[in-house]
Amino acid sequence: MSLTNRVCLFFLAALGIILAIYSLVFYSITSEHVRSRFDDELSGVLKSLIAAAEVEETEVKWQPLEHSIDFGVHDEFGAVHWAVIGDDGVIVERSRAIDQEFMLRVAGLTSFTSIPPGPDVETDVAAEATVSDGWAMMSRQVSAPRPVRLLRELDEFDQLKVVVGRSTVPRDAILFRLMLLVTLLPLLAWSIAALLGQWMVRTALRPVAAMADQAQAISGTDFDSRLTHTHSGDELAELATAFNRLLGRQQEAFDQQRRFAGEAAHELRTPLTVLLGQIDVTLRRPRSDTEYQSTLSILRSKTHTLQEIVESLLFLARSDRDSSTPALRCFELQPWLESQRAMWPVEARGDDVQLEIALPDHASVRATPALLARVVDNLVGNAVKYSQPGTPIIVRALQENDETLIQVVDSGTGISADEVSKLFDPFFRSSEARRRGIAGTGLGLAIASRIATTLGGNLECVSTLGSGSCFTLRLPRSQPVSIEESCSMN
Known part of the structure; x- marks a missing residue:
């Protein structure tokens, strides 16, 4: 019906x-x-x-x-x-x-x-x-x-x-005339209401049929088409507007997936080309043991790069529904940061990295230490990569309202305002990074942002081109715990 x-x-x-x-x-x-x-x-x-x-x-x-x-x-x-x-x-x-x-x-x-x-x-x-x-x-x-x-x-x-x-x-x-009156008049009114009601309902729902025809005419890959509707402000106009917004989001997701596939293929092609080139050169003539060892070292390095890219792609391709909820636990943030400092990828710039703690006693967070370490390591590594030696890199921990903040501040190249919104997209690299030829895949910040969301927080960036950047990881604040309680949770 x-x-x-x-x-x-x-x-x-x-x-x-x-x-x-x-x-x-x-x-x-x-x-x-x-x-x-x-x-x-x-x-x-x-x-x-x-x-x-x-x-x-x-x-x-x-x-x-x-x-x-x-x-x-x-x-x-x-x-x-x-x-x-x-x-x-x-x-x-x-x-x-x-x-x-x-x-x-x-x-x-x-x-x-x-x-x-x-x-x-x-x-x-x-x-x-x-x-x-x-x-x-x-x-x-x-x-x-x-x-x-x-x-x-x-x-x-x-x-x-x-x-x-x-x-x-x-x-x-x-009484008979009264009975006819109360019988025929309601029947007449009911019949008129039936005709007028059906006409009004058909007229009111005619845009729905038109939108259904337009929706059926849209192909699976045609995200440019939109439903036409009058700006009447009623529920049907809201339905058409919501459907058009859905098509817009689908188009954005499709374009992002297409870019993702193209950029992934591009990132995988470079190490594969190096691998094939090294293998072809090595096979042209017999080599000494030293030359074989050198070639195998290059192949191992490129294979490791391929492995990192593939693992990053798998992490980003996994939807929120498919990903399992990580095991969260409470731990004190200050001793954890101090212990993690030795493992930050600072290379020869250990003296440039400064750790500032502005937390109350026994301030704790509820997170997964391994995932949190991956985010902080990525932010510190980027700060080292995109700033000059001798310039300070500040890792700061503080509390703000009901959140715990971990900030990584550098005085590096910075990012232009129009590129900040794209910073957490997979494979995105700033124009300054490409101009200077800084190595990278553009997957680190995308993974860090996904991890921050998984932990119940978010990752933000404030940057000025030529003056540096400030990355802020916001996490829900946990109740302070004592050292004994923290150890028992571990």
């Missing part, structure tokens, strides 16, 4: 349920009001007629000529028919516009409820109501407390029964 149909189905189902509940509630309340009004009017007529009867001690009086009136003639429910029944079931008076159906029902209500005479007897019997065959009937009986069976006047009776009735056909017609 398409997204358009799912959205429409959901909202139409919700709208249908709401309309159905509204119709049921509206019909129930309105129909109850109509029925109540119908019954109240009928009961009101009955009470009015009962009030016209004069109940005395020995008789009930009714003046026929004074009460020849009609009720509800102009009412929407129709006229209310009534009849007053006297002793022996004789109709004393009735409404002028009488209905034969009403009279047939009155004929069945001429009997009286037997009431024994006495001083405490009720003179008024509760009203009775019946609804059958399209008519609603109400009757009520009034009796004299102590009737005396003597000759009476025409308007005097022992008891009277007042019967009122009304056809339920007009009321039922009103």
